[in-house]
Amino acid sequence: MHRLLLSIAPVALVVASPAWAQERTSPDIRDDQRAAVARIIDEGTSQSQVMPIVQHMTDVIGPRLTNSPQMRQAEDWAEQKFREMGLTNVRREGFEFGRGWSIERSSVRMLAPRPLQLTAIPIAWTPATDGTLSAPIVVAPMSDPDHFARWRGQLRGKIVLISQPGTGEDQTDPLFHRLTGEELSALDRYQEPVNDPEQRRRSATRGTFEAERLAFLAAEGAVAFVRMSYRDGKQLHGEGYLHQAGRTAPIPGVELAAEDYRRLTRLAASGTVPTLEITSDVRFDDTNTQAYNILADIAGSSGTGEYVMAGAHYDSWVAGDGATDNAAGSAVVMEAARIIRALGVRPRRTIRFTLWNGEEQGLFGSINYIDRHLASRPAGPAGETGLQRYLAEATRFPVTPKPGFRDLAAYFNIDNGSGRIRGIHAEGNVQAMPxxxxxxxxxxxxxxxxxxxARTGGTDHQLMAAIGLPAFQFIQDPLEYDTLTHHSGSDTFDHLRAADLRQGAVVLAGLLWQAANADAPLPRSPLPRQPVVTDPFATPTPED
Known part of the structure:
Protein backbone atom coordinates (compact mmCIF):
# COMPACT_ATOMS: atom_id res chain seq x y z
CA MET A 1 0.00 0.00 0.00
CA HIS A 2 1.24 3.47 -0.94
CA ARG A 3 1.27 5.20 2.40
CA LEU A 4 4.29 7.22 1.27
CA LEU A 5 2.51 8.56 -1.80
CA LEU A 6 -0.79 9.74 -0.37
CA SER A 7 -1.59 12.50 2.06
CA ILE A 8 -5.15 12.28 3.38
CA ALA A 9 -6.87 15.67 3.69
CA PRO A 10 -7.37 16.98 7.24
CA VAL A 11 -10.57 16.07 9.05
CA ALA A 12 -13.16 18.72 8.40
CA LEU A 13 -16.54 17.73 9.80
CA VAL A 14 -18.00 15.20 12.22
CA VAL A 15 -21.05 13.45 10.80
CA ALA A 16 -23.84 12.99 13.32
CA SER A 17 -24.84 9.38 13.97
CA PRO A 18 -27.86 8.73 11.72
CA ALA A 19 -30.86 6.75 12.84
CA TRP A 20 -29.84 3.65 10.91
CA ALA A 21 -26.54 3.52 12.87
CA GLN A 22 -28.52 3.24 16.10
CA GLU A 23 -30.65 0.37 14.79
CA ARG A 24 -27.93 -1.96 13.55
CA THR A 25 -28.72 -4.55 16.20
CA SER A 26 -31.79 -5.69 14.24
CA PRO A 27 -30.87 -5.66 10.56
CA ASP A 28 -33.21 -6.91 7.89
CA ILE A 29 -31.35 -9.88 6.43
CA ARG A 30 -33.42 -12.57 4.72
CA ASP A 31 -33.41 -16.06 6.20
CA ASP A 32 -31.70 -17.57 3.15
CA GLN A 33 -28.92 -15.03 3.42
CA ARG A 34 -28.48 -15.80 7.12
CA ALA A 35 -28.22 -19.51 6.31
CA ALA A 36 -25.56 -18.87 3.68
CA VAL A 37 -23.60 -16.61 6.03
CA ALA A 38 -23.74 -19.30 8.71
CA ARG A 39 -22.25 -21.79 6.26
CA ILE A 40 -19.57 -19.26 5.28
CA ILE A 41 -18.59 -18.84 8.93
CA ASP A 42 -18.41 -22.60 9.43
CA GLU A 43 -16.39 -23.22 6.28
CA GLY A 44 -14.00 -20.34 6.93
CA THR A 45 -13.29 -21.30 10.53
CA SER A 46 -13.32 -25.11 10.50
CA GLN A 47 -11.89 -25.75 7.03
CA SER A 48 -9.67 -22.71 6.49
CA GLN A 49 -6.84 -22.87 3.96
CA VAL A 50 -5.74 -19.25 4.29
CA MET A 51 -2.48 -20.01 6.10
CA PRO A 52 -1.23 -22.69 3.65
CA ILE A 53 -2.07 -20.27 0.82
CA VAL A 54 -0.16 -17.37 2.34
CA GLN A 55 2.74 -19.60 3.40
CA HIS A 56 3.29 -20.69 -0.19
CA MET A 57 3.21 -17.09 -1.38
CA THR A 58 5.82 -16.01 1.16
CA ASP A 59 8.10 -18.89 2.14
CA VAL A 60 8.08 -20.71 -1.21
CA ILE A 61 7.70 -17.96 -3.83
CA GLY A 62 8.98 -15.05 -1.76
CA PRO A 63 8.95 -11.38 -2.78
CA ARG A 64 6.87 -10.62 -5.87
CA LEU A 65 8.31 -7.50 -7.49
CA THR A 66 6.32 -6.63 -10.61
CA ASN A 67 7.66 -8.51 -13.67
CA SER A 68 10.36 -10.29 -11.66
CA PRO A 69 10.92 -14.05 -12.10
CA GLN A 70 9.23 -14.57 -8.70
CA MET A 71 6.14 -12.68 -9.87
CA ARG A 72 5.95 -14.80 -13.02
CA GLN A 73 6.03 -17.88 -10.80
CA ALA A 74 3.36 -16.34 -8.54
CA GLU A 75 1.10 -15.59 -11.53
CA ASP A 76 1.26 -19.22 -12.70
CA TRP A 77 0.58 -20.52 -9.20
CA ALA A 78 -2.42 -18.25 -8.57
CA GLU A 79 -4.06 -19.28 -11.85
CA GLN A 80 -3.55 -22.93 -10.97
CA LYS A 81 -5.02 -22.48 -7.47
CA PHE A 82 -8.12 -20.67 -8.75
CA ARG A 83 -8.73 -23.51 -11.22
CA GLU A 84 -8.25 -26.12 -8.50
CA MET A 85 -10.89 -24.29 -6.44
CA GLY A 86 -13.33 -24.68 -9.33
CA LEU A 87 -13.49 -21.04 -10.44
CA THR A 88 -14.19 -20.26 -14.08
CA ASN A 89 -12.91 -17.74 -16.64
CA VAL A 90 -9.49 -17.77 -14.93
CA ARG A 91 -7.35 -15.41 -16.95
CA ARG A 92 -4.60 -12.81 -17.15
CA GLU A 93 -5.09 -9.27 -18.32
CA GLY A 94 -1.85 -7.65 -19.42
CA PHE A 95 -0.71 -4.04 -19.51
CA GLU A 96 2.54 -2.29 -20.36
CA PHE A 97 4.82 -1.94 -17.33
CA GLY A 98 8.52 -2.29 -18.07
CA ARG A 99 11.55 -4.31 -17.04
CA GLY A 100 11.80 -7.30 -14.75
CA TRP A 101 14.43 -7.07 -12.00
CA SER A 102 15.71 -9.35 -9.23
CA ILE A 103 18.54 -9.63 -6.70
CA GLU A 104 20.96 -12.57 -6.86
CA ARG A 105 23.28 -11.41 -4.06
CA SER A 106 24.64 -8.18 -2.63
CA SER A 107 27.14 -6.92 -0.09
CA VAL A 108 28.29 -3.54 1.20
CA ARG A 109 31.38 -3.26 3.39
CA MET A 110 33.36 -0.40 4.87
CA LEU A 111 37.04 -0.97 4.10
CA ALA A 112 38.49 2.08 5.84
CA PRO A 113 39.03 3.36 8.46
CA ARG A 114 38.22 -0.23 9.62
CA PRO A 115 36.64 -3.33 8.07
CA LEU A 116 32.93 -3.51 8.79
CA GLN A 117 30.04 -5.36 7.15
CA LEU A 118 27.15 -2.92 6.61
CA THR A 119 23.42 -3.61 6.41
CA ALA A 120 22.28 -2.73 2.90
CA ILE A 121 20.07 -3.71 -0.06
CA PRO A 122 20.17 -2.79 -3.76
CA ILE A 123 17.54 -0.25 -4.77
CA ALA A 124 14.97 -1.74 -7.14
CA TRP A 125 15.69 -1.29 -10.85
CA THR A 126 19.22 0.03 -10.33
CA PRO A 127 21.98 -1.69 -12.35
CA ALA A 128 24.57 -4.16 -11.12
CA THR A 129 28.09 -3.29 -10.21
CA ASP A 130 30.72 -4.67 -12.57
CA GLY A 131 31.93 -7.23 -10.06
CA THR A 132 32.95 -5.39 -6.90
CA LEU A 133 33.62 -1.67 -6.84
CA SER A 134 35.39 0.27 -4.11
CA ALA A 135 35.67 4.03 -3.75
CA PRO A 136 35.67 6.80 -1.13
CA ILE A 137 32.39 8.39 -0.17
CA VAL A 138 31.22 11.95 -0.39
CA VAL A 139 28.27 13.11 1.71
CA ALA A 140 26.21 15.22 -0.71
CA PRO A 141 22.54 15.44 0.32
CA MET A 142 20.34 16.46 -2.60
CA SER A 143 16.56 16.79 -2.35
CA ASP A 144 15.97 19.49 -4.97
CA PRO A 145 17.51 20.33 -8.38
CA ASP A 146 18.77 23.61 -6.89
CA HIS A 147 21.17 21.55 -4.75
CA PHE A 148 23.08 20.22 -7.75
CA ALA A 149 25.23 23.33 -8.13
CA ARG A 150 26.63 22.83 -4.62
CA TRP A 151 28.24 19.51 -5.65
CA ARG A 152 29.19 20.09 -9.26
CA GLY A 153 32.79 19.03 -9.92
CA GLN A 154 33.16 17.10 -6.62
CA LEU A 155 31.67 13.67 -7.33
CA ARG A 156 33.89 11.99 -9.91
CA GLY A 157 35.02 8.53 -8.82
CA LYS A 158 33.00 8.77 -5.58
CA ILE A 159 30.21 6.81 -3.94
CA VAL A 160 27.70 9.58 -3.21
CA LEU A 161 25.57 9.59 -0.06
CA ILE A 162 22.47 11.52 -1.14
CA SER A 163 20.29 11.55 2.03
CA GLN A 164 20.25 14.05 4.87
CA PRO A 165 21.29 11.89 7.86
CA GLY A 166 19.40 13.60 10.67
CA THR A 167 19.75 12.31 14.21
CA GLY A 168 17.05 9.64 14.51
CA GLU A 169 13.77 9.85 16.37
CA ASP A 170 12.53 8.43 19.65
CA GLN A 171 10.10 5.56 19.08
CA THR A 172 7.28 6.53 21.41
CA ASP A 173 4.39 4.72 19.68
CA PRO A 174 3.73 1.07 20.55
CA LEU A 175 5.18 -1.40 18.07
CA PHE A 176 2.02 -3.55 18.05
CA HIS A 177 -1.47 -2.06 18.21
CA ARG A 178 -5.12 -2.98 17.86
CA LEU A 179 -7.76 -0.32 17.31
CA THR A 180 -9.82 0.79 20.29
CA GLY A 181 -13.51 1.60 20.08
CA GLU A 182 -12.68 5.28 20.38
CA GLU A 183 -10.23 5.08 17.48
CA LEU A 184 -12.80 3.28 15.32
CA SER A 185 -15.44 5.90 16.05
CA ALA A 186 -13.00 8.68 15.16
CA LEU A 187 -12.76 7.28 11.61
CA ASP A 188 -16.39 8.22 10.95
CA ARG A 189 -15.63 11.81 10.04
CA TYR A 190 -16.35 13.54 6.78
CA GLN A 191 -13.37 14.83 4.79
CA GLU A 192 -14.12 17.72 2.49
CA PRO A 193 -12.38 17.23 -0.87
CA VAL A 194 -9.61 19.72 -1.59
CA ASN A 195 -8.71 20.93 -5.08
CA ASP A 196 -5.27 22.57 -4.78
CA PRO A 197 -3.49 23.08 -8.14
CA GLU A 198 -0.32 24.25 -6.39
CA GLN A 199 -0.10 21.03 -4.40
CA ARG A 200 -0.57 19.02 -7.61
CA ARG A 201 2.24 20.95 -9.25
CA ARG A 202 4.59 20.12 -6.37
CA SER A 203 3.60 16.45 -6.55
CA ALA A 204 4.35 16.33 -10.28
CA THR A 205 7.79 17.79 -9.60
CA ARG A 206 8.51 15.11 -7.00
CA GLY A 207 7.57 12.49 -9.56
CA THR A 208 10.46 13.50 -11.85
CA PHE A 209 13.18 14.49 -9.39
CA GLU A 210 14.68 11.03 -8.83
CA ALA A 211 15.53 10.63 -12.52
CA GLU A 212 16.99 14.17 -12.62
CA ARG A 213 19.21 13.47 -9.62
CA LEU A 214 20.52 10.22 -11.05
CA ALA A 215 21.27 11.85 -14.40
CA PHE A 216 23.25 14.53 -12.56
CA LEU A 217 25.24 11.95 -10.57
CA ALA A 218 26.11 10.02 -13.73
CA ALA A 219 27.12 13.16 -15.61
CA GLU A 220 29.40 14.15 -12.73
CA GLY A 221 31.17 10.77 -12.79
CA ALA A 222 29.83 9.24 -9.56
CA VAL A 223 30.33 5.47 -9.51
CA ALA A 224 27.36 4.62 -7.22
CA PHE A 225 24.90 6.27 -4.86
CA VAL A 226 23.70 5.42 -1.37
CA ARG A 227 20.51 6.55 0.34
CA MET A 228 19.55 6.14 3.99
CA SER A 229 16.73 3.89 5.19
CA TYR A 230 13.75 5.91 6.42
CA ARG A 231 13.39 3.66 9.49
CA ASP A 232 15.85 3.08 12.30
CA GLY A 233 16.42 -0.39 13.79
CA LYS A 234 18.54 -1.71 10.90
CA GLN A 235 15.42 -1.82 8.71
CA LEU A 236 15.73 -1.88 4.92
CA HIS A 237 13.22 -1.32 2.13
CA GLY A 238 14.81 -0.90 -1.31
CA GLU A 239 11.93 0.76 -3.15
CA GLY A 240 12.70 2.13 -6.61
CA TYR A 241 10.49 3.38 -9.42
CA LEU A 242 12.60 3.62 -12.60
CA HIS A 243 11.26 0.40 -14.12
CA GLN A 244 10.35 1.61 -17.60
CA ALA A 245 12.55 0.60 -20.50
CA GLY A 246 14.93 3.41 -21.36
CA ARG A 247 14.59 5.04 -17.93
CA THR A 248 16.72 2.73 -15.82
CA ALA A 249 19.07 4.31 -13.28
CA PRO A 250 22.46 4.92 -14.93
CA ILE A 251 24.59 3.92 -11.89
CA PRO A 252 24.24 1.31 -9.10
CA GLY A 253 22.34 2.31 -5.98
CA VAL A 254 21.95 0.82 -2.51
CA GLU A 255 19.94 1.65 0.57
CA LEU A 256 21.90 1.58 3.82
CA ALA A 257 20.57 1.00 7.32
CA ALA A 258 20.09 4.36 9.06
CA GLU A 259 22.56 3.52 11.81
CA ASP A 260 25.28 2.55 9.32
CA TYR A 261 24.57 5.58 7.14
CA ARG A 262 24.90 8.00 10.06
CA ARG A 263 28.16 6.35 11.11
CA LEU A 264 29.60 7.05 7.67
CA THR A 265 28.52 10.68 7.76
CA ARG A 266 30.00 11.19 11.23
CA LEU A 267 33.30 9.73 10.10
CA ALA A 268 33.35 12.00 7.05
CA ALA A 269 32.50 15.05 9.18
CA SER A 270 35.37 14.25 11.57
CA GLY A 271 37.88 14.20 8.72
CA THR A 272 38.16 10.42 8.26
CA VAL A 273 36.59 9.73 4.87
CA PRO A 274 35.37 6.11 4.66
CA THR A 275 35.99 3.84 1.69
CA LEU A 276 33.19 1.45 0.74
CA GLU A 277 33.11 -1.79 -1.19
CA ILE A 278 29.86 -2.58 -3.02
CA THR A 279 28.85 -5.81 -4.72
CA SER A 280 25.42 -5.66 -6.34
CA ASP A 281 24.63 -8.73 -8.42
CA VAL A 282 21.18 -7.88 -9.80
CA ARG A 283 19.50 -9.03 -13.02
CA PHE A 284 17.20 -7.32 -15.50
CA ASP A 285 14.69 -9.29 -17.56
CA ASP A 286 13.35 -7.66 -20.72
CA THR A 287 11.76 -10.74 -22.28
CA ASN A 288 8.23 -9.48 -21.52
CA THR A 289 7.45 -5.90 -20.51
CA GLN A 290 3.77 -6.71 -19.86
CA ALA A 291 2.56 -7.15 -16.29
CA TYR A 292 -0.61 -9.11 -15.56
CA ASN A 293 -3.63 -8.96 -13.30
CA ILE A 294 -5.02 -12.38 -12.39
CA LEU A 295 -8.83 -12.67 -12.52
CA ALA A 296 -11.23 -15.54 -11.80
CA ASP A 297 -15.01 -15.78 -11.50
CA ILE A 298 -17.79 -17.65 -9.78
CA ALA A 299 -20.43 -17.25 -12.47
CA GLY A 300 -23.77 -15.74 -11.54
CA SER A 301 -27.21 -16.95 -12.61
CA SER A 302 -28.91 -13.66 -13.50
CA GLY A 303 -27.46 -13.22 -16.99
CA THR A 304 -27.47 -9.42 -16.54
CA GLY A 305 -23.69 -9.03 -16.69
CA GLU A 306 -23.64 -7.53 -13.19
CA TYR A 307 -20.83 -8.63 -10.89
CA VAL A 308 -19.32 -7.92 -7.49
CA MET A 309 -15.58 -8.04 -7.02
CA ALA A 310 -12.90 -8.47 -4.38
CA GLY A 311 -9.28 -7.53 -4.93
CA ALA A 312 -5.87 -7.24 -3.35
CA HIS A 313 -2.52 -6.36 -4.83
CA TYR A 314 -0.29 -9.36 -5.42
CA ASP A 315 3.00 -7.54 -6.02
CA SER A 316 5.43 -6.57 -3.27
CA TRP A 317 8.82 -5.05 -2.65
CA VAL A 318 11.89 -7.26 -2.18
CA ALA A 319 13.46 -6.54 1.22
CA GLY A 320 11.13 -9.09 2.85
CA ASP A 321 8.68 -11.64 1.47
CA GLY A 322 5.75 -9.25 1.02
CA ALA A 323 3.74 -11.04 3.71
CA THR A 324 1.65 -8.27 5.28
CA ASP A 325 1.92 -6.14 2.12
CA ASN A 326 0.15 -7.83 0.54
CA ALA A 327 0.27 -11.62 0.49
CA ALA A 328 -2.10 -11.36 3.46
CA GLY A 329 -4.78 -9.58 1.43
CA SER A 330 -4.17 -11.78 -1.61
CA ALA A 331 -4.56 -14.93 0.48
CA VAL A 332 -7.77 -13.58 2.05
CA VAL A 333 -9.19 -12.96 -1.44
CA MET A 334 -8.26 -16.48 -2.58
CA GLU A 335 -9.63 -18.05 0.60
CA ALA A 336 -12.88 -16.10 0.23
CA ALA A 337 -13.16 -17.56 -3.28
CA ARG A 338 -12.61 -21.07 -1.90
CA ILE A 339 -15.20 -20.55 0.87
CA ILE A 340 -17.92 -19.31 -1.49
CA ARG A 341 -17.18 -22.03 -4.03
CA ALA A 342 -17.54 -24.60 -1.24
CA LEU A 343 -21.16 -23.51 -0.70
CA GLY A 344 -22.01 -25.25 -3.95
CA VAL A 345 -24.70 -22.64 -4.66
CA ARG A 346 -24.68 -20.26 -7.60
CA PRO A 347 -24.95 -16.56 -6.71
CA ARG A 348 -27.32 -14.20 -8.50
CA ARG A 349 -24.51 -11.92 -9.69
CA THR A 350 -21.09 -13.12 -10.78
CA ILE A 351 -18.41 -12.81 -8.09
CA ARG A 352 -15.01 -11.81 -9.46
CA PHE A 353 -11.70 -12.24 -7.63
CA THR A 354 -8.72 -10.15 -8.70
CA LEU A 355 -5.03 -10.10 -7.79
CA TRP A 356 -3.67 -6.75 -8.96
CA ASN A 357 -0.15 -6.22 -10.24
CA GLY A 358 2.04 -3.10 -10.24
CA GLU A 359 0.22 -1.48 -7.31
CA GLU A 360 3.43 -0.51 -5.56
CA GLN A 361 4.66 1.52 -8.53
CA GLY A 362 1.44 3.53 -8.99
CA LEU A 363 -1.73 1.38 -9.05
CA PHE A 364 -0.89 0.13 -12.55
CA GLY A 365 -3.15 -2.94 -12.41
CA SER A 366 -6.34 -1.32 -11.15
CA ILE A 367 -5.87 1.75 -13.38
CA ASN A 368 -5.60 -0.59 -16.36
CA TYR A 369 -8.79 -2.40 -15.30
CA ILE A 370 -10.65 0.90 -15.06
CA ASP A 371 -9.38 1.98 -18.49
CA ARG A 372 -10.32 -1.34 -20.06
CA HIS A 373 -13.70 -2.01 -18.48
CA LEU A 374 -15.14 0.92 -16.53
CA ALA A 375 -14.33 4.49 -17.56
CA SER A 376 -11.75 6.72 -19.22
CA ARG A 377 -10.16 10.05 -18.37
CA PRO A 378 -8.13 12.33 -20.62
CA ALA A 379 -4.58 11.09 -21.18
CA GLY A 380 -1.64 12.74 -19.47
CA PRO A 381 1.47 14.15 -21.13
CA ALA A 382 3.67 11.95 -23.28
CA GLY A 383 6.33 10.10 -21.28
CA GLU A 384 4.39 10.26 -18.04
CA THR A 385 5.67 7.87 -15.35
CA GLY A 386 3.44 5.55 -13.32
CA LEU A 387 3.86 7.69 -10.22
CA GLN A 388 2.99 10.85 -12.12
CA ARG A 389 -0.15 9.25 -13.51
CA TYR A 390 -1.19 7.96 -10.09
CA LEU A 391 -0.77 11.41 -8.53
CA ALA A 392 -2.72 13.17 -11.31
CA GLU A 393 -5.32 10.62 -12.43
CA ALA A 394 -8.19 11.76 -10.19
CA THR A 395 -7.76 15.37 -11.34
CA ARG A 396 -8.37 14.73 -15.06
CA PHE A 397 -11.84 15.45 -16.39
CA PRO A 398 -14.25 14.59 -17.84
CA VAL A 399 -14.85 11.02 -16.67
CA THR A 400 -16.40 9.05 -19.54
CA PRO A 401 -18.17 5.83 -18.46
CA LYS A 402 -17.73 2.74 -20.61
CA PRO A 403 -20.44 0.13 -21.32
CA GLY A 404 -19.22 -1.97 -18.37
CA PHE A 405 -19.48 0.90 -15.89
CA ARG A 406 -22.93 -0.11 -14.67
CA ASP A 407 -22.04 -3.79 -14.40
CA LEU A 408 -19.83 -3.41 -11.30
CA ALA A 409 -22.24 -3.66 -8.38
CA ALA A 410 -19.65 -3.53 -5.56
CA TYR A 411 -15.87 -3.74 -5.09
CA PHE A 412 -14.13 -4.67 -1.82
CA ASN A 413 -10.37 -4.14 -1.43
CA ILE A 414 -8.08 -5.49 1.27
CA ASP A 415 -4.59 -4.06 1.70
CA ASN A 416 -3.73 -3.01 5.24
CA GLY A 417 -1.66 -5.90 6.54
CA SER A 418 -2.84 -9.04 8.29
CA GLY A 419 -4.90 -7.36 11.01
CA ARG A 420 -8.47 -8.30 11.84
CA ILE A 421 -11.19 -6.54 9.83
CA ARG A 422 -12.86 -3.99 12.13
CA GLY A 423 -15.17 -2.37 9.59
CA ILE A 424 -15.17 -0.69 6.22
CA HIS A 425 -14.46 2.76 4.80
CA ALA A 426 -17.56 3.96 2.93
CA GLU A 427 -15.38 6.34 0.86
CA GLY A 428 -17.87 9.20 1.18
CA ASN A 429 -20.73 7.08 -0.22
CA VAL A 430 -23.44 8.14 2.22
CA GLN A 431 -26.19 6.18 0.48
CA ALA A 432 -24.33 2.88 0.79
CA MET A 433 -23.71 3.13 4.54
CA PRO A 434 -26.99 1.60 5.79
CA ALA A 454 -13.99 8.67 5.63
CA ARG A 455 -12.06 8.11 2.42
CA THR A 456 -8.79 6.23 2.40
CA GLY A 457 -6.36 5.85 -0.44
CA GLY A 458 -3.06 4.63 -1.76
CA THR A 459 -4.42 1.32 -2.97
CA ASP A 460 -6.54 -0.26 -5.65
CA HIS A 461 -10.07 0.79 -4.70
CA GLN A 462 -9.09 4.46 -4.72
CA LEU A 463 -9.57 5.38 -8.37
CA MET A 464 -12.71 3.28 -8.66
CA ALA A 465 -14.29 5.22 -5.80
CA ALA A 466 -13.00 8.42 -7.43
CA ILE A 467 -15.30 7.84 -10.43
CA GLY A 468 -18.35 7.23 -8.25
CA LEU A 469 -18.31 3.42 -8.16
CA PRO A 470 -19.25 1.58 -4.94
CA ALA A 471 -15.64 0.66 -4.11
CA PHE A 472 -14.46 0.22 -0.54
CA GLN A 473 -11.40 -0.52 1.57
CA PHE A 474 -11.62 -2.46 4.84
CA ILE A 475 -10.61 -1.04 8.21
CA GLN A 476 -8.09 -3.37 9.85
CA ASP A 477 -6.17 -3.54 13.10
CA PRO A 478 -2.74 -2.10 12.28
CA LEU A 479 -0.75 -4.62 14.36
CA GLU A 480 2.89 -3.91 13.29
CA TYR A 481 2.09 -2.77 9.76
CA ASP A 482 3.02 0.92 10.00
CA THR A 483 5.67 0.54 12.68
CA LEU A 484 7.63 -2.45 11.40
CA THR A 485 6.58 -4.55 8.41
CA HIS A 486 5.39 -2.13 5.71
CA HIS A 487 7.80 -2.45 2.74
CA SER A 488 10.57 -3.66 5.08
CA GLY A 489 12.83 -6.66 5.52
CA SER A 490 10.64 -7.71 8.45
CA ASP A 491 7.66 -8.34 6.17
CA THR A 492 7.70 -12.12 6.56
CA PHE A 493 5.29 -14.92 7.48
CA ASP A 494 6.20 -14.59 11.17
CA HIS A 495 4.26 -11.31 11.41
CA LEU A 496 0.97 -12.74 10.11
CA ARG A 497 -1.85 -13.54 12.53
CA ALA A 498 -3.75 -16.70 11.57
CA ALA A 499 -6.94 -15.93 13.53
CA ASP A 500 -7.12 -12.47 11.98
CA LEU A 501 -6.70 -13.80 8.44
CA ARG A 502 -9.38 -16.44 9.00
CA GLN A 503 -11.73 -13.73 10.25
CA GLY A 504 -10.88 -11.51 7.29
CA ALA A 505 -11.65 -14.23 4.75
CA VAL A 506 -14.99 -14.98 6.44
CA VAL A 507 -16.02 -11.32 6.53
CA LEU A 508 -14.98 -10.77 2.90
CA ALA A 509 -16.81 -13.90 1.72
CA GLY A 510 -19.91 -12.87 3.68
CA LEU A 511 -20.04 -9.38 2.18
CA LEU A 512 -19.42 -10.69 -1.33
CA TRP A 513 -22.21 -13.25 -1.01
CA GLN A 514 -24.70 -10.71 0.29
CA ALA A 515 -23.73 -8.16 -2.38
CA ALA A 516 -24.02 -10.80 -5.11
CA ASN A 517 -27.53 -11.77 -3.99
CA ALA A 518 -28.94 -8.39 -2.96
CA ASP A 519 -32.12 -7.21 -4.64
CA ALA A 520 -30.35 -4.13 -5.98
CA PRO A 521 -26.73 -3.06 -6.48
CA LEU A 522 -25.19 -0.75 -3.94
CA PRO A 523 -25.88 2.95 -4.50
CA ARG A 524 -23.19 4.92 -6.29
CA SER A 525 -21.75 8.32 -5.58
CA PRO A 526 -22.38 11.00 -8.24
CA LEU A 527 -20.17 10.89 -11.31
CA PRO A 528 -17.45 13.42 -10.46
CA ARG A 529 -17.09 16.72 -12.28
CA GLN A 530 -14.20 19.16 -12.56
CA PRO A 531 -14.13 20.87 -9.13
CA VAL A 532 -13.53 24.55 -8.55
CA VAL A 533 -10.36 25.55 -6.72
CA THR A 534 -11.00 25.15 -2.98
CA ASP A 535 -9.09 28.30 -2.02
CA PRO A 536 -9.04 30.74 -4.95
CA PHE A 537 -7.21 33.33 -2.82
CA ALA A 538 -4.25 31.15 -1.78
CA THR A 539 -0.79 32.68 -2.17
CA PRO A 540 1.49 30.49 -4.32
CA THR A 541 4.33 28.81 -2.45
CA PRO A 542 7.67 30.41 -3.36
CA GLU A 543 10.26 28.15 -4.93
CA ASP A 544 13.05 27.04 -2.59
Missing part, protein backbone atom coordinates in the same frame (compact mmCIF):
# COMPACT_ATOMS: atom_id res chain seq x y z
CA UNK A 435 -26.59 -1.44 3.53
CA UNK A 436 -22.93 -1.93 4.42
CA UNK A 437 -23.86 -1.81 8.10
CA UNK A 438 -26.56 -4.43 7.53
CA UNK A 439 -24.17 -6.73 5.68
CA UNK A 440 -21.56 -6.43 8.46
CA UNK A 441 -24.04 -7.19 11.23
CA UNK A 442 -23.51 -11.00 11.27
CA UNK A 443 -19.82 -10.37 11.99
CA UNK A 444 -20.16 -7.88 14.85
CA UNK A 445 -19.20 -10.54 17.40
CA UNK A 446 -16.02 -11.12 15.35
CA UNK A 447 -15.06 -7.46 15.74
CA UNK A 448 -16.25 -6.08 12.39
CA UNK A 449 -18.50 -3.23 13.51
CA UNK A 450 -17.66 0.15 11.98
CA UNK A 451 -18.90 1.76 8.78
CA UNK A 452 -16.88 4.97 8.47
CA UNK A 453 -17.66 7.65 5.92
Missing amino acids: TLSEWLSPFRAMGATEVAI
